[in-house]
Amino acid sequence: MKKIAAALAAVLVSTTAVTAASLKPADITIALVYGIKGDPFYVTMEKGARAKAKELGITLVADGPSQWNPQLQTPLIDAMIAKKVNGMVAVPNDPTAMIAVLERASQAGIVLATADTFIGDGDYKKGTVTFPVAGVSSDNFAGGETACKALIDGMGGKGSLYVLVSTPNVPSDTLRRDGCKAAVEATKGAVKLAGVDYTQSNATTATNLTQAALQRDKTIGAVFGGNLFSAQGAAAAVRTANLQGTVKIASFDAPEEAIASLKDGLIDIVIAQQPGQIGAVAVQSVYDSLMGKTDIAAKVAVPFVTITRDNVDSPEAQSAIYKAK
Structure with a gap:
C-alpha cells in the first residue's frame, strides 16, 4: 500500500509540474x-x-x-x-x-x-x-499604533482618546483598534481610552456615536477613525460641537476626501496604505x-505612509493618495 501511495504521489507531483511548466x-x-x-x-x-x-x-x-x-x-x-x-x-x-x-x-x-x-x-x-x-x-497593528501615538502627542499626552473602527471581527479593523489601544496603554494611565465603537463603515453612524461620546466624556481630546467613513463621521460630529482643532482626528486610509479634510483642518493625520x-x-x-x-x-x-499637513504636498504623500477612478 505504501508503494502504491508513493507512486500515486509521484504521478501527482509530476502532473502538477508538467501543468505548471506548460502554462x-x-x-x-x-x-x-x-x-x-x-x-x-x-x-x-x-x-x-x-x-x-x-x-x-x-x-x-x-x-x-x-x-x-x-x-x-x-x-x-x-x-x-x-x-x-x-x-x-x-x-x-x-x-x-x-x-x-x-x-x-x-x-x-x-x-x-x-x-x-x-x-x-x-x-x-x-x-x-x-x-x-x-x-x-x-501592518494594520503598526498603523493603528502610529496613528494613536501621533494623536497622543497632539493631545499633549493627557486626556481621553476615543476609537471608531468598522467591525468587531474583520482582522484589519481589530488590528488597527488593538494597535491604537497599545499606544494608549503605553502612556501608563496618562491617556484614558474613552471607548471603542463600531460603525459598519457608515459615516452617519460614526457621527452619531461620536456625538454621544463627546457628550458623555468631556475629556476626549482625540478620535481615531479606523477607516475613512469612521473618520469623516467623527469629523462631522467634532465640527458640529465646535471642537475643530481642539479634538484631534486621525484617519486610517487616504482617499482624496481624507486629504481634503486634512488640508481643511478637520483631520490631523492620515495613515495611507498602499x-x-x-x-x-x-x-x-x-x-x-x-x-x-x-x-x-x-x-x-x-508599508504605509503617514501624511500630515506638514508633508501632504511631498511626492511620497501625493503618490500614496487613493484614486477614485
Missing part, C-alpha cells in the same frame, strides 16, 4: 474579488493588480460586492470558480464566513491569495487555514505559484 502567461486568468465596489482603496488596488497583470502578460478580471457583506461576496467568488479562472486574489469580507467558498475555489484547482484581510488566523503556513499561497496586507502595491504583490504571488515556484512568502506586510 503560458497568455493562458492565465487571475480574478480579483475585492472588498466593496466603488471604494477608492479597492479602486486603487485594482489599478495595481491590473498594472501587474499587464506587466506579466496575463488576464485579470475583477468584481466585488456593493456592500461589505460575505453573503453578497460569496456568489461573486462562486461565479469566478464557474469561469474556471486559474488564480484568485480575494479580499475576504469575513475571516470565518468566507472560508467555505474560498476552499471551494482551492479544491477546484484555483491558486488563491488573500489581500488586505485574511481567513482563519492568517497564518497560512501553520495556522487554522493553509490553502492560500499568500496573504498580502498592510493598496496598489498590495494588489500587485498578491497577483505576483498567485502568478509565481501557477508557474511552479514554491518559495513564495506566505505573509507580506506592505
Whole structure:
C-alpha cells in the first residue's frame, strides 16, 4: 500500500509540474474579488493588480460586492470558480464566513491569495487555514499604533482618546483598534481610552456615536477613525460641537476626501496604505505559484505612509493618495 501511495504521489507531483511548466502567461486568468465596489482603496488596488497583470502578460478580471457583506461576496467568488479562472486574489469580507467558498475555489484547482484581510488566523503556513499561497496586507497593528501615538502627542499626552473602527471581527479593523489601544496603554494611565465603537463603515453612524461620546466624556481630546467613513463621521460630529482643532482626528486610509479634510483642518493625520502595491504583490504571488515556484512568502506586510499637513504636498504623500477612478 505504501508503494502504491508513493507512486500515486509521484504521478501527482509530476502532473502538477508538467501543468505548471506548460502554462503560458497568455493562458492565465487571475480574478480579483475585492472588498466593496466603488471604494477608492479597492479602486486603487485594482489599478495595481491590473498594472501587474499587464506587466506579466496575463488576464485579470475583477468584481466585488456593493456592500461589505460575505453573503453578497460569496456568489461573486462562486461565479469566478464557474469561469474556471486559474488564480484568485480575494479580499475576504469575513475571516470565518468566507472560508467555505474560498476552499471551494482551492479544491477546484484555483491558486488563491488573500489581500488586505485574511481567513482563519492568517497564518497560512501553520495556522487554522493553509490553502492560500499568500496573504498580502498592510501592518494594520503598526498603523493603528502610529496613528494613536501621533494623536497622543497632539493631545499633549493627557486626556481621553476615543476609537471608531468598522467591525468587531474583520482582522484589519481589530488590528488597527488593538494597535491604537497599545499606544494608549503605553502612556501608563496618562491617556484614558474613552471607548471603542463600531460603525459598519457608515459615516452617519460614526457621527452619531461620536456625538454621544463627546457628550458623555468631556475629556476626549482625540478620535481615531479606523477607516475613512469612521473618520469623516467623527469629523462631522467634532465640527458640529465646535471642537475643530481642539479634538484631534486621525484617519486610517487616504482617499482624496481624507486629504481634503486634512488640508481643511478637520483631520490631523492620515495613515495611507498602499493598496496598489498590495494588489500587485498578491497577483505576483498567485502568478509565481501557477508557474511552479514554491518559495513564495506566505505573509507580506506592505508599508504605509503617514501624511500630515506638514508633508501632504511631498511626492511620497501625493503618490500614496487613493484614486477614485
